[in-house]
Structure formats: structure tokens, C-alpha cells
Amino acid sequence: MGKQFEPLGIEINPKRVGVLLTDHIGDTLRLFCFYTNATISQMDVSAGENRDNLSALFVTLGMEETCSSFILDEVVQGRLYVKGDDKHWLYTLLKSSSDTLPALNADLASLPWRVAWLSRDTQVLEYGWPGDGEHCFCIRKEISEEDASRLVKNSKAFIKPVSTPRKQKPARSSFALILAMLASAMLISVAVIYGVEQEGHAPTQPAAVSTANTAAPQPSGFYLLYNHQISGPFPAKTIADLNTSGLFAQDVLCRAEGATDWIKPADAIHPPVKK
Amino acid sequence: MKTTFGRILLFCTVILTGAALPAWSQKISDKDAAKLVAEGTAYVNEDKPADALNSFRKAAKAGCPEGAFAAGNLLLKESGGCSGRDRILKLSEGLRYLFVAATNRNATACVELSLAQQNGVGVPKNLIAAYAWMKTAVRFNPALKPELDRLVLLLDPGDIRQAQNLADAFGSGRWPEDFVSPVEEQDPRFRIQGINLGGRKPLVVLNSATFAVGDTEEVRAMNAPKEAANDHLSVKCLEIGDDYVLLSVIGEPSLKLLSTGLLSSR
Numbered sequence: 001m002g003k004q005f006e007p008l009g010i011e012i013n014p015k016r017v018g019v020l021l022t023d024h025i026g027d028t029l030r031l032f033c034f035y036t037n038a039t040i041s042q043m044d045v046s047a048g049e050n051r052d053n054l055s056a057l058f059v060t061l062g063m064e065e066t067c068s069s070f071i072l073d074e075v076v077q078g079r080l081y082v083k084g085d086d087k088h089w090l091y092t093l094l095k096s097s098s099d100t101l102p103a104l105n106a107d108l109a110s111l112p113w114r115v116a117w118l119s120r121d122t123q124v125l126e127y128g129w130p131g132d133g134e135h136c137f138c139i140r141k142e143i144s145e146e147d148a149s150r151l152v153k154n155s156k157a158f159i160k161p162v163s164t165p166r167k168q169k170p171a172r173s174s175f176a177l178i179l180a181m182l183a184s185a186m187l188i189s190v191a192v193i194y195g196v197e198q199e200g201h202a203p204t205q206p207a208a209v210s211t212a213n214t215a216a217p218q219p220s221g222f223y224l225l226y227n228h229q230i231s232g233p234f235p236a237k238t239i240a241d242l243n244t245s246g247l248f249a250q251d252v253l254c255r256a257e258g259a260t261d262w263i264k265p266a267d268a269i270h271p272p273v274k275k
Numbered sequence: 276m277k278t279t280f281g282r283i284l285l286f287c288t289v290i291l292t293g294a295a296l297p298a299w300s301q302k303i304s305d306k307d308a309a310k311l312v313a314e315g316t317a318y319v320n321e322d323k324p325a326d327a328l329n330s331f332r333k334a335a336k337a338g339c340p341e342g343a344f345a346a347g348n349l350l351l352k353e354s355g356g357c358s359g360r361d362r363i364l365k366l367s368e369g370l371r372y373l374f375v376a377a378t379n380r381n382a383t384a385c386v387e388l389s390l391a392q393q394n395g396v397g398v399p400k401n402l403i404a405a406y407a408w409m410k411t412a413v414r415f416n417p418a419l420k421p422e423l424d425r426l427v428l429l430l431d432p433g434d435i436r437q438a439q440n441l442a443d444a445f446g447s448g449r450w451p452e453d454f455v456s457p458v459e460e461q462d463p464r465f466r467i468q469g470i471n472l473g474g475r476k477p478l479v480v481l482n483s484a485t486f487a488v489g490d491t492e493e494v495r496a497m498n499a500p501k502e503a504a505n506d507h508l509s510v511k512c513l514e515i516g517d518d519y520v521l522l523s524v525i526g527e528p529s530l531k532l533l534s535t536g537l538l539s540s541r
Binding site: 025026028030044087113114115117118120123140142225228229230251253260261262 | 474
């Protein structure tokens with residue numbers, strides 16, 4: 001364990017403050033600060049001991065002492081006004097440390113935001129994680145219908161935007177899915193064709209299996225589980241031959257007819273079927 | 276002298292009878308338990324769920340698995356029709372009764388527990404445990420096998436192995452120890468300072484820390500003396516409602532159901 005330090009004070013450089021949000025909850029003063037380099041700090045301090053310090057900070061920022069929040073225009077990427085569940089919301093998208101912002105589109109509010117900080121009327125939302133391709137913060141505030149109409153009008157915001165679908169990079173996930181489906185189909189086809197062929201060529205099952213095999217009777221068929229799909233039943237010999245030929249993918253599982261346990265094909269065909 | 280001795284004898288008889296009576300009256304035979312279950316079922320048919328639950332509970336407490344199943348099933352059904360704190364309390368009690376029934380070879384109870392874990396109803400969503408419960412149900416009733424095959428499609432190969440091992444553990448009598456935690460109402464160490472249901476995610480401010488559902492944070496116990504060394508509690512928020520919050524305090528067996536009728540805001 002590292003040495004425990006008792007923090008005595010923390011000084012915020014007003015010249016680097018992009019957003020300052022505050023809230024009094026009981027005896028606690030909650031602070032959220034977004035700096036101009038897109039880093040943040042948040043802390044809870046005693047309201048009684050820090051009221052004057054907060055007022056001084058607001059004065060330095062050129063705000064009235066009675067203010068509870070400060071947002072510098074330079075750190076704002078844009079704003080989105082949305083209506084949902086009969087409520088009006090203002091999303092203020094903040095700049096990111098590099099170009100890691102999601103697109104400022106009409107669907108911004110539908111992104112999977114997480115709450116990073118909360119006061120009674122404002123939430124700071126975070127999208128993505130630091131170091132991710134897209135990572136940023138956004139301030140969400142509930143506003144009245146009148147405020148929403150006034151703000152949209154005064155800010156000359158574009159009215160009723162509709163997101164147009166962006167051209168995507170070739171979707172790797174769909175490609176992988178198609179590849180997986182193809183592999184799955186091939187695997188099943190190989191199993192079926194091989195099974196049919198072997199049944200045609202192979203002599204009928206001997207009436208009396210060798211004494212060594214009678215102790216553990218082989219199940220008549222096996223089901224395969226691969227890529228969240230069940231196929232079968234396939235004859236035991238087919239499974240054994242496919243396994244010997246190494247044609248099963250790494251994560252194929254196998255279950256004997258009537259059984260409930262899914263196991264590796266190699267374990268399922270034990271003892272090995274004799275030709 | 277003779278009278279005094281008689282009085283003492285009478286007194287002792289009364290005391291002994293009094294002590295023995297409750298134990299005797301509480302002892303219910305298997306036959307009586309079965310009668311209670313039948314009585315409860317009749318109440319259900321007469322649409323008297325409170326009376327039915329009373330009978331089922333008595334049967335369950337007498338060690339009757341059918342009574343436990345019926346009580347659990349009824350509570351689960353009733354929880355669907357209520358919300359908030361009532362729902363949590365009914366779910367918690369219902370699942371505990373079903374757990375008793377499931378561990379006494381009741382296949383349908385195992386299915387109910389599997390469904391609860393599949394959908395995260397009253398317990399955390401856990402497909403591995405859901406599969407293990409379904410596999411246990413199939414062991415008691417092989418006709419349920421198609422349900423198991425449906426569930427296996429949702430799992431990855433690694434999870435399937437894990438789920439099968441868990442089912443094997445159930446099969447050898449190693450049941451989960453803390454399947455459903457009991458729920459305790461109110462706790463003086465916690466104070467709800469605000470509930471916000473207006474956003475996309477409900478949030479609660481508890482002991483000056485903000486939680487969304489699923490968040491785990493360290494909070495300082497309310498009213499803890501300043502010199503107390505162990506006043507920090509690691510708390511996980513499980514559910515936020517209009518006027519209540521369901522919490523789990525790490526290291527403590529029971530869940531905490533805190534309520535407030537004043538602070539809710541939409």
C-alpha cells in the first residue's frame with residue numbers, strides 16, 4: 001500500500017477552466033471541472049468552508065457570485081435540443097482531447113452515454129473510455145418547453161435535423177458473420193455428405209460388436225453445436241472420422257443423442273469406433 | 276404442607292404444559308402439510324391469494340417442498356402485478372421458497388429459477404447459472420430437454436463448460452449458498468439525498484455519492500463517529516425506484532431496501 005496523504009487544499013487555475021458545475025447537497029458542495037485540454041476533475045468539499053472560495057473563483061471567471069455553473073464557448077463543440085417523454089433536454093457536447101468526438105448529429109442523445117457527474121438539474125455524461133476511438137463528455141440539462149423554443153430560435157440552431165446515414169467502412173462484423181455462417185454451412189455439409197457416403201460404402205453394422213466395445217455402447221448419433229447452432233444427429237462414425245481428419249473447428253461441441261452434456265468431439269467418441 | 280405440595284405440583288404442571296404446548300402445536304405432520312397445500316390450492320381457485328399464501332407458507336415452514344413451491348410460485352405471480360418495494364419483497368421471498376423447492380427435486384421450481392436468472396428478475400442476470408438450473412430441471416424431468424437446447428444456443432463454448440460444471444455441482448448437492456439474499460428495510464447508516472428518474476438512467480444520491488443502477492461506490496456511514504476507523508462501506512446499487520433504492524453492502528448477507536416518500540423528482 002502507498003503512503004496515505006491527507007489533502008489540505010486544491011487550487012484550480014481559472015485560465016484553464018472550460019466548464020465549472022457546482023451543486024449544494026446538504027453540507028456538501030459538489031464540483032465538476034472540465035479544463036480547456038478536455039481533462040476533468042470532480043470533488044466534494046464542505047460547503048461551509050468553501051463558499052467564499054467558490055464565489056472568488058466565479059468572480060475570477062467573470063461570472064456573478066450567485067451562479068452555479070460556467071461554460072466557456074471555446075470548449076463547446078455544439079448543442080442539441082431534443083424532446084423525449086414530454087420533456088425537453090439540452091445536450092452540450094464538449095470538445096475532446098484529440099479528434100475523438102462522436103458526430104454531432106441528431107442521434108447524439110441516443111448514444112450509450114454514462115453518467116459521470118450529477119447535480120439536481122444537470123448531468124455530465126461520458127461517452128466511450130479514455131484512450132478509445134471516441135471519447136468525450138457532454139452536459140445534459142432538462143429545460144422547459146418555452147426555454148427550448150427560445151434557445152433554438154435565439155441560437156439560430158438548424159431546426160428539426162434528421163441524421164443521414166454515414167457511409168460505413170466495410171462492416172467487419174457482417175463479414176465475419178458471413179464467414180462464420182459459410183464455415184458452419186460447409187462443416188455441416190461435409191458432415192452430412194461424409195455420413196451418407198460412409199453409410200453407402202460401409203458394411204452393415206456388425207451384429208456382434210467386439211467384446212471390448214460392448215461394455216460401453218456407442219450412442220446411435222451425435223449432435224454438433226457450433227456458432228450458436230445445433231445440427232444433427234450425425235452417425236458416430238462420421239464424427240469420429242471428421243475428428244480424425246481434423247475437420248472440426250476449435251470450438252465445436254458435441255452431444256450424444258439422449259445426453260445433456262456438450263463435450264469436445266474427441267471426448268465424445270471415446271472409446272474410438274473401430275472400422 | 277400437603278396443600279403447599281399440591282400447589283407446587285400444579286404450578287409445575289402448568290409451566291411444563293405451557294412450555295410444551297407451542298412445540299406440540301407447531302409440529303405438523305406430512306399429512307397435515309399436504310392438507311395445507313390442498314387448502315391453499317382451494318383458496319387460489321376461490322381467488323383468495325392472501326389465504327392461499329398463508330396455507331402454503333405454513334406447509335413450507337413444516338418442511339413440505341410442495342408447499343414451498345406453491346408459496347414461491349404464488350409470490351412470483353403476485354410480484355408481477357405490483358411494483359416498487361412490494362415487488363422486491365415478494366420476489367425475494369418467492370425466490371427463496373422456490374430455491375427450497377428446487378433443491379428438493381422440484382423440476383418446475385428449477386425452471387422458474389432458470390427463468391429468473393435468464394431475465395434478471397429478483398436475481399442478477401446470469402446465463403451460466405440459468406443453464407445450470409435448467410440442466411438440473413432436466414435431471415428431474417427429461418421432458419424439459421428442448422428448453423435446455425434452446426438455452427444452450429445463447430451461450431459461448433467456454434460458458435457452456437462452466438455452466439455444466441455448475442450443474443454438476445448442483446447435482447452433487449453443492450447448491451449456491453447465497454442465491455437470494457434476504458431484504459432488510461431501512462438502515463440508519465444510509466440516507467437518500469435525492470432520486471432522479473428524469474434522465475435516461477435513474478440516479479440516486481446516497482450519503483453524498485451518486486449511483487446509477489449497477490454502480491459500486493464507497494460511502495461513509497451516516498452518523499458514524501469521526502474517530503470510527505471502519506465507517507466506510509462499499510455499496511452496490513441494485514435498483515432505483517420512485518421512492519426507494521435497493522442496495523447491497525459488500526460483505527453483508529442481506530440487501531437493504533431504503534425508502535423515502537419526499538425526495539423523488541421526475
